[in-house]
Amino acid sequence: MSEIDQSALDNVRALQRPGSPDLLSRIIGIFVAQTPEGVHAIITALAANDLDTVRNTAHSIKSSAAYVGAARLSSRMADLERAAREEHVDICREIVEGLEAHSQSVIDELQSLSSQDKAA
Amino acid sequence: MRAGSLSSIDATTGESRPRGKPVVLLVDDDIASLMMAEGPLEDAGFQVVQAVDGVEAVDQFNRHHPDLVIMDAVMPNMDGFEAIREIRKTNFGHHVPILMTTGLDDLESITRAYDEGATDFLTKPINFFILPYRVQYMLRSKETADELRSSQARLDNAQRIARLGHWEWDIGSDTANWSLEVARMFGFDKRLLYGSMESLFSKVDANKRQEIRMDTEQAVEAGKPITLEFNIQGELENDLRSVRLEAEPKIDSEGNCTHMLGTIQDITESAHAQKQIHDLAYYDLVTGLPNRAQLRENLAQALRLSERQDNQFALLFLDLDHFKQVNDTLGHDAGDDLLVQVSQRLSGVLRDSDTLSGPNNHDDDSASKNTVARIGGDEFVVLLGSINRAEDAARVAERIAESTSAPYTISDVEVAVTTTIGISVYPTDGRDSETLMKHADVAMYHAKENGRNGYQFYSTDIHEHALSRFSMERELKLAIEDNQLSLLYQPKLDMVTGETIGVEALARWNHPERGPISPTDFIPLAEETGLIMPLGKWVLEESTRQVQKWKDQGLGTFSVAINCSPVQFTRGNMIADIDEALKASQIDPNLLEIELTENLFLHNIENGIQLLNSLKGLGVQIAIDDFATGVSSLSYLKRLPVDKLKIDRAFVEELHVDKGDEAIVSAIVTLGHRLGLKIVAEGVELEEQYDILRKLKCNEIQGYYFSYPLSSDDFEQWVHDQHRPLVKTGTA
Numbered sequence: 001m002s003e004i005d006q007s008a009l010d011n012v013r014a015l016q017r018p019g020s021p022d023l024l025s026r027i028i029g030i031f032v033a034q035t036p037e038g039v040h041a042i043i044t045a046l047a048a049n050d051l052d053t054v055r056n057t058a059h060s061i062k063s064s065a066a067y068v069g070a071a072r073l074s075s076r077m078a079d080l081e082r083a084a085r086e087e088h089v090d091i092c093r094e095i096v097e098g099l100e101a102h103s104q105s106v107i108d109e110l111q112s113l114s115s116q117d118k119a120a
Numbered sequence: 121m122r123a124g125s126l127s128s129i130d131a132t133t134g135e136s137r138p139r140g141k142p143v144v145l146l147v148d149d150d151i152a153s154l155m156m157a158e159g160p161l162e163d164a165g166f167q168v169v170q171a172v173d174g175v176e177a178v179d180q181f182n183r184h185h186p187d188l189v190i191m192d193a194v195m196p197n198m199d200g201f202e203a204i205r206e207i208r209k210t211n212f213g214h215h216v217p218i219l220m221t222t223g224l225d226d227l228e229s230i231t232r233a234y235d236e237g238a239t240d241f242l243t244k245p246i247n248f249f250i251l252p253y254r255v256q257y258m259l260r261s262k263e264t265a266d267e268l269r270s271s272q273a274r275l276d277n278a279q280r281i282a283r284l285g286h287w288e289w290d291i292g293s294d295t296a297n298w299s300l301e302v303a304r305m306f307g308f309d310k311r312l313l314y315g316s317m318e319s320l321f322s323k324v325d326a327n328k329r330q331e332i333r334m335d336t337e338q339a340v341e342a343g344k345p346i347t348l349e350f351n352i353q354g355e356l357e358n359d360l361r362s363v364r365l366e367a368e369p370k371i372d373s374e375g376n377c378t379h380m381l382g383t384i385q386d387i388t389e390s391a392h393a394q395k396q397i398h399d400l401a402y403y404d405l406v407t408g409l410p411n412r413a414q415l416r417e418n419l420a421q422a423l424r425l426s427e428r429q430d431n432q433f434a435l436l437f438l439d440l441d442h443f444k445q446v447n448d449t450l451g452h453d454a455g456d457d458l459l460v461q462v463s464q465r466l467s468g469v470l471r472d473s474d475t476l477s478g479p480n481n482h483d484d485d486s487a488s489k490n491t492v493a494r495i496g497g498d499e500f501v502v503l504l505g506s507i508n509r510a511e512d513a514a515r516v517a518e519r520i521a522e523s524t525s526a527p528y529t530i531s532d533v534e535v536a537v538t539t540t541i542g543i544s545v546y547p548t549d550g551r552d553s554e555t556l557m558k559h560a561d562v563a564m565y566h567a568k569e570n571g572r573n574g575y576q577f578y579s580t581d582i583h584e585h586a587l588s589r590f591s592m593e594r595e596l597k598l599a600i601e602d603n604q605l606s607l608l609y610q611p612k613l614d615m616v617t618g619e620t621i622g623v624e625a626l627a628r629w630n631h632p633e634r635g636p637i638s639p640t641d642f643i644p645l646a647e648e649t650g651l652i653m654p655l656g657k658w659v660l661e662e663s664t665r666q667v668q669k670w671k672d673q674g675l676g677t678f679s680v681a682i683n684c685s686p687v688q689f690t691r692g693n694m695i696a697d698i699d700e701a702l703k704a705s706q707i708d709p710n711l712l713e714i715e716l717t718e719n720l721f722l723h724n725i726e727n728g729i730q731l732l733n734s735l736k737g738l739g740v741q742i743a744i745d746d747f748a749t750g751v752s753s754l755s756y757l758k759r760l761p762v763d764k765l766k767i768d769r770a771f772v773e774e775l776h777v778d779k780g781d782e783a784i785v786s787a788i789v790t791l792g793h794r795l796g797l798k799i800v801a802e803g804v805e806l807e808e809q810y811d812i813l814r815k816l817k818c819n820e821i822q823g824y825y826f827s828y829p830l831s832s833d834d835f836e837q838w839v840h841d842q843h844r845p846l847v848k849t850g851t852a
Contacts, residue, residue: 012156017159023155023156067153078223
């Protein structure tokens with residue numbers, strides 16, 4: 001099952017201005033570059049019970065995931081942001097369980113889409 | 121990509137705005153979001169400046185003064201809320217529209233956004249296609265608000281410059297709101313532009329407050345527009361401002377006045393200017409006196425009033441002799457100085473003469489005022505708005521001549537001028553302004569030629585008359601003080617017994633140079649000048665003293681009749697004088713007869729009755745003198761507490777030849793007797809007259825037939841001689 005909502009990517013493509021660097025690949029590039037770092041920060045912060053960092057980082061990934069069409073990852077981050085705000089550490093741990101793998105699969109899929117785009 | 125790297129301020133593109141494109145500050149910690157928003161905004165014609173957190177946002181804001189800010193709520197390193205707070209604190213940040221972007225699920229953030237001063241909000245994820253439209257819409261709203269603000273500012277400015285404010289009064293709730301300028305004018309708090317109508321009234325000059333309140337209420341009731349002018353206590357202490365209020369009613373469909381809409385304008389300066397213009401046109405610049413134009417108006421008013429009230433007034437034309445010499449030798453400034461000093465003396469004379477013109481000069485608006493005017497070089501005119509007699513004008517002229525002829529000190533030099541005065545009197549010397557002015561002028565030239573007294577009436581008759589009356593008045597005053605007056609006593613007999621029962625006291629004036637002066641001359645003069653008061657008092661005292669003396673001497677008990685003028689009652693304190701004389705002389709009050717003419721009751725019968733009752737209260741007798749000559753009304757006779765009727769001598773005179781007179785006398789006697797009154801006949805000179813009066817049962821008689829008026833010594837002799845044979849006793 002695809003993690004990526006194609007219509008979201010279409011929205012980004014529609015924002016592409018002629019003569020400008022490719023917007024979608026830049027957005028994806030930023031996502032791909034920043035997300036592993038963010039996921040790692042969440043895991044470390046949660047282990048240290050630093051819920052503020054968990055919440056803020058989740059908030060960031062939530063919106064950038066939404067723009068690249070990673071709807072499930074975005075809503076997972078929203079859940080995490082809320083749980084961190086409400087200081088439900090257990091729920092946070094549940095949500096973070098397997099987050100690394102989830103985010104990696106999104107990244108993989110985006111990278112393949114991006115290379116397809118370039119190929120096209 | 122770092123936010124801000126894109127930003128650069130374009131040079132103006134020739135438009136009137138300092139910047140060619142509207143600048144949007146885009147703040148988000150999500151770089152992807154910034155990248156996606158940038159394109160659509162730039163395509164829509166905006167210049168985009170970026171920031172990735174609150175601190176940078178505030179910094180960018182101060183650097184670029186953007187037209188609009190798009191602000192993410194949740195950011196590291198100062199969040200969006202705090203950034204808004206900081207931006208709003210800056211000079212440029214008061215009114216800049218701020219669009220806050222928040223997550224859809226974050227209701228708390230939305231509320232907070234508005235609290236912190238965000239203009240609007242947008243939920244995330246942002247629809248970047250719609251974003252430019254939203255931004256444009258916000259900028260247009262901002263422009264409208266700016267225009268409104270600047271139009272309000274322009275209105276406030278215009279109102280401030282015109283000193284004109286507006287207000288609106290909701291009558292039902294009695295709430296009023298007003299513009300900034302009204303608040304400024306009335307010294308109200310400029311942040312609270314509303315209150316009750318009463319708060320406006322409370323600043324109105326206390327003398328006029330109630331009137332203004334009533335006028336406003338009446339306008340509301342009548343649903344009519346009003347214009348009011350009044351003074352208010354201004355913003356500063358002791359700063360009284362003249363304002364004009366204009367208001368129009370707003371009428372609802374049922375015809376009720378629900379609101380008043382109006383303006384208030386500060387007209388202090390224009391009112392002041394108008395007064396200055398008026399003063400320039402109507403007052404002499406050198407002396408500050410009314411000029412010819414003002415005199416013309418006052419003269420016209422005097423003419424109107426005098427015509428209506430049947431008054432006299434006088435115009436005095438003054439010319440300063442030797443003024444020209446002063447002007448020529450000492451210069452124009454000295455001449456002006458002299459004119460000022462003369463005008464001050466003239467005004468002084470007029471002030472002191474205010475009470476001179478007598479009872480006709482009521483101290484109200486209907487009386488024409490006295491005026492001193494300068495009408496040319498050394499020509500002054502005095503208008504005496506109301507005089508009783510020509511002498512009044514002569515007296516003022518005399519005072520002016522005296523006052524103005526005292527030496528003046530001009531530029532350390534003592535100079536003397538004399539004043540020549542010509543007088544015209546309305547209506548004798550003219551019935552219009554021009555004639556009166558011309559005649560006063562002519563009189564002035566006559567006065568110069570004659571060089572006498574310093575003043576001259578236009579009419580020779582008036583001049584002679586005024587002079588002689590004037591001097592007689594002074595002499596009468598002296599005569600009263602110097603005891604030149606004496607009393608004669610005319611015996612009065614009882615018709616039945618033939619005995620001398622009393623006397624009528626008659627005043628005589630024996631002038632040291634002119635000889636005896638007739639009472640018919642000096643009594644009216646005394647009445648006009650008020651000298652009748654001391655004269656009457658003297659007659660009372662002297663006659664009662666004499667009668668009591670005769671009684672004490674054993675000569676007999678005689679009554680004494682005294683004539684009293686209505687003037688003595690209306691202007692003097694006759695009742696008190698009589699009471700005093702009674703007490704001083706110890707005379708039996710019943711022996712004093714006060715003779716009054718019917719004229720006393722002419723104007724006000726109720727007052728007359730009251731007066732007679734006061735007299736009766738003193739125990740004195742009252743006789744109606746000259747009965748049947750005045751405006752006798754038989755109906756009032758029965759209401760008057762009188763004791764005697766004195767038949768006028770005119771009826772007695774022809775009694776023996778005119779059957780008509782006999783019939784009248786007969787009727788008076790019958791009428792009097794039926795009313796319980798005694799009848800006195802005077803002026804009896806012949807036996808035939810006496811016989812008829814006896815036949816008609818007249819009670820008391822006096823006249824030359826029995827005796828002329830006698831001095832007190834002669835009267836004593838007369839009583840001793842007992843001229844009884846003339847009276848036919850007991851043969852009724």
